[in-house]
Amino acid sequence: MKYFAAFLPMLNEERSQLYRPQHLEFLDKMSADGKVFARGRFADGAGGLVIYVAETLEDAKAMAKKDPYIVHNARGLEIHQWEMISDAFIPKIS
Structure with missing residues (x-):
C-alpha cells in the first residue's frame, strides 16, 4: 500500500459548510x-x-472524487503520492 496526499483547497465556503x-x-x-x-x-x-x-x-483519485466536497464542487482536488518519512517526535504544545 502507498500513501497519497489529497489537498482540498477551498472553492466555495458556503457549499463547504x-x-x-x-x-x-x-x-x-x-x-x-x-x-x-x-x-x-x-x-x-x-x-x-x-x-x-x-x-x-488512480485508486486514490477514485476514492477522493467520491468525497461530497468534491462531488458538490465545494473544494478543489490536487493529489500526489506521498513518501512518508517520520521520526515520530511530537512536541508538547502549551
Whole structure:
C-alpha cells in the first residue's frame, strides 16, 4: 500500500459548510475501512488535507472524487503520492 496526499483547497465556503457533515461522514467511513491514514483542515481556512491509503494513484483519485466536497464542487482536488518519512517526535504544545 502507498500513501497519497489529497489537498482540498477551498472553492466555495458556503457549499463547504453545507456539505461538511457529509464530508466528515465519508471520511469516518473511509478511516474505518483503513483507507485514510490522516486528515484535517488548515487552520487558516484555506481548505484541508487527506492522506489516503491505496495501491495506485488512480485508486486514490477514485476514492477522493467520491468525497461530497468534491462531488458538490465545494473544494478543489490536487493529489500526489506521498513518501512518508517520520521520526515520530511530537512536541508538547502549551
